[in-house]
Amino acid sequence: AQSVTQLGSHVSVSEGALVLLRCNYSSSVPPYLFWYVQYPNQGLQLLLKYTTGATLVKGINGFEAEFKKSETSFHLTKPSAHMSDAAEYFCAVSESNFGNEKLTFGTGTRLTIIP
Amino acid sequence: DAGVIQSPRHEVTEMGQEVTLRCKPISGHDYLFWYRQTMMRGLELLIYFNNNVPIDDSGMPEDRFSAKMPNASFSTLKIQPSEPRDSAVYFCASSPSSGRLHQETQYFGPGTRLLVL
Numbered sequence: 505a506q507s508v509t510q511l512g513s514h515v516s517v518s519e520g521a522l523v524l525l526r527c528n529y530s531s532s533v534p535p536y537l538f539w540y541v542q543y544p545n546q547g548l549q550l551l552l553k554y555t556t557g558a559t560l561v562k563g564i565n566g567f568e569a570e571f572k573k574s575e576t577s578f579h580l581t582k583p584s585a586h587m588s589d590a591a592e593y594f595c596a597v598s599e600s601n602f603g604n605e606k607l608t609f610g611t612g613t614r615l616t617i618i619p
Numbered sequence: 620d621a622g623v624i625q626s627p628r629h630e631v632t633e634m635g636q637e638v639t640l641r642c643k644p645i646s647g648h649d650y651l652f653w654y655r656q657t658m659m660r661g662l663e664l665l666i667y668f669n670n671n672v673p674i675d676d677s678g679m680p681e682d683r684f685s686a687k688m689p690n691a692s693f694s695t696l697k698i699q700p701s702e703p704r705d706s707a708v709y710f711c712a713s714s715p716s717s718g719r720l721h722q723e724t725q726y727f728g729p730g731t732r733l734l735v736l
Contacts, residue, residue: 536721536722538724545729545730546729546730547623547710547712547727547728547729547730548662548710548712548725548727549726549727550724550725553722553724555722594662598720598721598722599721600719600721605720605721606652606664606667606675606720607664607725609661609662610661611661612661612662
C-alpha cells in the first residue's frame, strides 16, 4: 500500500525567503502525487498535482513541486514566502491499481511566516 | 458553483446523543468522500461513494458510525451514540468521475466541527 511521509510538522520561514516543504512517498507502482493546502477553519484545496508527463509541476500561488523518482520525493517549493502562505500543507499519494485509487494523506506541515 | 456544502458548521452535543452531519456535493460529481481530522490521527478517510454506492468503508471506526447517500446531491454521516473521542472536524469532499479516480482532484467542503461533551 502507498504511504507518504512529510518531514517536519512545523516549518517557519521569513517573509520573502524560500519555502521548502518535504514529502517522500512509498508506492509499489507509479504514483500520482498531490499537494493540498488548508487555511485556518477551511477545507483543503488543491495546490498542484503530478499525474504523468513533466516532472516539474506548477501550481497556484507561485508554488511548484518536482517529482523525483530516484529519491521517491515530491517536495514543495516557493521562491519567496508571503504572509498569506501561512497554512497547513498536506502531501498525498494515490495509485492506479484497484483498491489504492483513493488518496493517502501525510500528517501535514504547518507553515508559519515570520514578518 | 457553490462548492461542497456541509451542515452544520459547528455541533456541540452530549455523550450518547445522535449526531447527523450533512453534505451536498458539487453538482455532476460522482464521487463523495467523508474524512475525519484530529490532531492525534491527522486526516482519515472514513468512507467513499461512487454513484451513490458505498465503495470502501474500511475507515469507519465502528458500528456507531454510518453513512448514506440516498441520491446524487445528498449524503449523511451519522454517529449514534456519540462519544467524546468522536470530537473532530468532519470533512466531505467530492470528485468528478473520469474513470481515473486516482488522478482526480478532490474538492473539500468547509467541514463540521463536532464537540461531544
